[in-house]
Amino acid sequence: MRNIYYHIVTSLLICFYAYNAVAQRDAYIFPKTSDYTENKPIKTKLIIEQRPRGVIALNGGSDFKIYHLMDEELSKKLKKEYFLVMENGNLFVNCIYIGNKWYGPSFYRNENYIFFIGGPSTLLNYNERAGGGGIIFGGLVAADAATTRYNYVIDLHKKSIHFVEPEYMKKVFGETELYERYRKEKNPYLTETVKKYLEEFYK
Numbered sequence: 001m002r003n004i005y006y007h008i009v010t011s012l013l014i015c016f017y018a019y020n021a022v023a024q025r026d027a028y029i030f031p032k033t034s035d036y037t038e039n040k041p042i043k044t045k046l047i048i049e050q051r052p053r054g055v056i057a058l059n060g061g062s063d064f065k066i067y068h069l070m071d072e073e074l075s076k077k078l079k080k081e082y083f084l085v086m087e088n089g090n091l092f093v094n095c096i097y098i099g100n101k102w103y104g105p106s107f108y109r110n111e112n113y114i115f116f117i118g119g120p121s122t123l124l125n126y127n128e129r130a131g132g133g134g135i136i137f138g139g140l141v142a143a144d145a146a147t148t149r150y151n152y153v154i155d156l157h158k159k160s161i162h163f164v165e166p167e168y169m170k171k172v173f174g175e176t177e178l179y180e181r182y183r184k185e186k187n188p189y190l191t192e193t194v195k196k197y198l199e200e201f202y203k
Contacts (some may be wrong), residue, residue, distance in 0.1 A: 023047050023069070024045040024046060024047055024068075024069055025045060025046065025047075025048065025087055025088070026043070026045060026087070026088075027043075027044060027045065027046040027048070027066075027085055027086065027087040028041035028042065028043055028044075028085070028086045028087070029041060029042040029044060029046075029078070029082050029084070029085055030042075030082070030083055030084040030085070030086070031077075031081070031082045031083060032083055033083060033084075033154070033156060033159045035083075035084075036083070036084050036156070037111075037156055041086065044068065044074070045068070046066055046067065046068055046078070046085065046087070047065075047066070047067055047068070047069055048064055048065075048066050048085070048087055048092070049064065049065045049066075050063060050064055051063055051064065051065050051102065053147060056119070056146055056147050057146050057147050058146075059146075060100070060101070060119060060120075060146045061095070061100060061101040061102040061119060061146075062095040062100055062101065062102045062103055062104040062117075062118045062119045063102070063103070063104060063105065063117070063119075063149075064092055064102060064103040064104070064105065065102050065103070066078050066085050066092060066102070066103050067079070078094075079096070079101070079102075080096060082094060083097065084114075085103065090105065090106070091105070091106040091109060091114065091116075092104065092105055092106070092116075093105075093106060093114065093116040093118070093152075093154065095118040095119060095121070097161060098118055098121035098122065098152060098161055099121045099122035100118055100119045100120065100121050104116045104117045104118035104119070104149075104152070105117055107151075107191055107194075107195050108194075108195050108198045108199070110202055111156070112155070112156055112157065113153050113154060113155060113156060113172070114153065114154040114156065115151060115152070115153050115154075115164065115194065115195070115198065116151075116152055116153075116154070117149050117150070117151060117152075117191060118149070118150060118152055119146065119147075119148075119149065119150070120145055120146070120148065120150065121150070121152070121163075149191075150163065150164075150189075151163075151164035151189065151191055151194055152164060153168070153172075164189070164194055165188075165189065166182070166183045166188050169182060169183075169188070169194070169197075170183075172198075172201070173197070173201055176201075178197060178200060178201055181197075182197045
């Protein structure tokens with residue numbers, strides 16, 4: 001009987017540690033903007049979970065939950081303090097710095113800017129065309145508001161975050177022919193539109 005019990009417990013422990021080894025992935029934490037620009041990350045293993053749409057509709061927040069399975073103190077800092085996390089070339093921005101929570105994915109970055117997608121924030125003017133990600137689900141107004149996605153940009157030199165709209169993008173593109181084409185787009189707030197013009201401008 002003891003042997004059976006021992007084997008059961010051992011099997012469960014092996015499964016537990018095997019699952020954790022798969023679930024936790026190599027990642028790099030950049031606590032501050034300067035850590036990112038100076039390439040001084042903290043290397044660790046983290047769990048990066050895409051949050052279900054229904055959970056976002058009910059509880060708000062951005063699309064990715066990032067935490068450490070065993071280190072509660074590190075998880076608290078990831079939620080409330082640390083700024084950027086990189087995993088397998090993908091960069092995630094802590095949306096607590098735009099008045100939201102959890103992490104949003106970057107869709108374009110270079111040595112000057114990080115463009116990313118996040119939930120509603122204190123930076124928005126909430127006009128009806130501002131939704132960038134085009135992700136709206138649920139029937140209730142509150143749910144729609146929670147799950148609509150917007151584009152934001154971090155100015156790495158000024159260490160500031162801004163809502164991506166034509167007025168701001170004029171600072172990025174300058175008074176160029178490309179900017180005029182961007183400004184005249186049917187919906188210049190769409191993530192795909194912003195990314196297309198960024199890639200053309202910086203090619």
